[in-house]
Amino acid sequence: MTYQLYYWDGLQGRGEFIRLALEEAGADYVDVVREPGGMAAMMNIMESRDEACIPFAPPFLKDGDVIVSHVANILFYLGPKLGLAPANEALRYFANGLQLTITDFLAEIHNTHHPIAASLYYEDQKDAAKAYTALFLTERLPKFLGYFERVLQQNPHGDKQIVGDRLSYVDLSLFQVIEGLLYGFPRAMKGYDKKYPGLAAIHAAVRERPNIKRYLASDGRLAFNETGLFRHYPELDEG
Amino acid sequence: MTYQLYYWDGLQGRGEFIRLALEEAGADYVDVVREPGGMAAMMNIMESRDEACIPFAPPFLKDGDVIVSHVANILFYLGPKLGLAPANEALRYFANGLQLTITDFLAEIHNTHHPIAASLYYEDQKDAAKAYTALFLTERLPKFLGYFERVLQQNPHGDKQIVGDRLSYVDLSLFQVIEGLLYGFPRAMKGYDKKYPGLAAIHAAVRERPNIKRYLASDGRLAFNETGLFRHYPELDEG
Incomplete structure (x- = not known):
């Protein structure tokens, strides 16, 4: 089907x-x-x-x-x-919990450019976006990335995947989150691989998987742009 | 256990x-x-x-x-x-989708009083809260409640429960959402039962279930207050 x-x-x-x-x-x-x-x-x-x-x-x-x-x-x-979920049932719920943490993270990432309303233009909520993003980058970004890095490091099956002993959809989602953050906040993400080496390794490894590599190079993969979730507005990425 | x-x-x-x-x-x-x-x-x-x-x-x-x-x-x-989930597997995923819509709704309800950052006091983001809540009440509240009402009305098993043919945890969550909105936004919610009769009926029915009724009257049920998700700030509930 x-x-x-x-x-x-x-x-x-x-x-x-x-x-x-x-x-x-x-x-x-x-x-x-x-x-x-x-x-x-x-x-x-x-x-x-x-x-x-x-x-x-x-x-x-x-x-x-x-x-x-x-x-x-x-x-x-x-x-x-x-074949992208853990075999163990308890770990499937853990994977779902991780994915829901990613969901919350994405909602906050969206709010960096739309803190007041999705129905308003970014230009009409720019001041609020600056205030939101300043605290997002100093408080929330390190909290989320630090959490995922810690889960990786505490995985009893090793830090090559975030849950269990093989690749799961959560790893693929983490790749996409990092990819999007590098696009949206290149300044704030500078040197992230030193702080979060496990996440950086997953990002690099997923990118090289044959099916993903082929997909990323294909027409199916659209470029990031300023109508999406991850947007690059340089004024939000200032120090 | x-x-x-x-x-x-x-x-x-x-x-x-x-x-x-x-x-x-x-x-x-x-x-x-x-x-x-x-x-x-x-x-x-x-x-x-x-x-x-x-x-x-x-x-x-x-x-x-x-x-x-x-x-x-x-x-x-x-x-x-x-015993609070549908027996049918496809309906369990539908129930989960409904619960995740409630999750998104709750995040927006939280943002009415904390649009800029959870780490700041409400008083320090009051102007943004007013701007956020004005659009929340006119655009988002009707969109979410209208969606749940429509799902209720389109349930082939009748509108006494939102999914399948018996009470599920989603109905209990809808009760809590309505209860919280009535606390937080009494002015905006006035007459909601005319617009969303199915939701109002579920709210009333859940409240009368023996175990819930006993719990709501017990010390276990805390009162709503201004440290929670649903807060009553009259200045946000103005017309």
């Missing part, structure tokens, strides 16, 4: 965390909105008046009749099917 | 969503931090240098050796054990 991924076209955004898992596993999937008629197909589901399991927002995944929404939920669902 | 819930004392906060599920099911649990030595026990886990599955933040649940963190993850884990 071909998986159907529904997400906005034109940006990596939250959909990218799902794409990376599907690409790593070499799964058969369609990025629906990038196909002809795809946007209408997505809106048909979102606005359906008879579908029971309507999603609040993209991304969502359709697997036959099953609709699963929210990044962490989709990855929790797909993980075992794609 | 007695469940151990770890959460800050003195506020309902995110821990309350777990308490409501445990209370409804009549489960055997300890609210660790409210016991003597509980705060030290929680910090021991948070700061452990050898535990593999360290949580980023409370609430977290300990079930024997298993540690599960994040509200939605804890409820996903507990739901089937407490």
Whole structure:
């Protein structure tokens, strides 16, 4: 069965965390909105008046009749099917907890450029964005990265992966988070690999995995841009 | 086995969503931090240098050796054990998606009083809080409540519960969300029961369930206050 991924076209955004898992596993999937008629197909589901399991927002995944929404939920669902979740059940819940910490981190990263409202332009909330980002970079960024580094270092199976003894979707998501932070905050991230060597090693290792490497070089991987989650506004990245 | 819930004392906060599920099911649990030595026990886990599955933040649940963190993850884990999850697997993922939408909603509710940083006092971010809350009340509150009402109305098993044909932890969480919004934004919520009759009916029905009713009247249920997630600042609730 071909998986159907529904997400906005034109940006990596939250959909990218799902794409990376599907690409790593070499799964058969369609990025629906990038196909002809795809946007209408997505809106048909979102606005359906008879579908029971309507999603609040993209991304969502359709697997036959099953609709699963929210990044962490989709990855929790797909993980075992794609061979990207721990075999042990308790560790699967731990992986989900890590992914939900990434979810919270992403919400804060989004708020660096949109602290007042997603419906306002960045330019109309720039002062608040500066105030938010200054504290984000000094307090929150080190707290989140420090936590993930510590979990890596305390993994009894070694620090090559964040949970259990093999690659999981959480490692792929960590790659994407680091990649996005390096794009958005190059100044603040300078020398991050010295402070968080385990995370830097995962970032480098994921990038070299054959399926990921091929995907990153393909047309399927969009460039970061200022409509996405990770944005580069130099004035926010000042010291 | 007695469940151990770890959460800050003195506020309902995110821990309350777990308490409501445990209370409804009549489960055997300890609210660790409210016991003597509980705060030290929680910090021991948070700061452990050898535990593999360290949580980023409370609430977290300990079930024997298993540690599960994040509200939605804890409820996903507990739901089937407490008889508060749908029997059907696809519906369990739908319930998790709904709970994660509640998670996002709660993050925005928190941002109404702390849009710039959790580490700053409300008084030091009051102007941003007013700007945030004005758009939250006109755009986001109706969007979230309208979504949940629509899901209720489109449940093929009827609108007495949001997923499947029986009470789930999602209904209990919706009760708590409505209860908190009525506390925090009494003006903005005025007449909400006319606009969202299904949600209002769930709110009323959950309140009357024997175990919940007993719990709400007990010392275990703390009052809402201005250290929690739902806060009543009249200046934010103006028209």
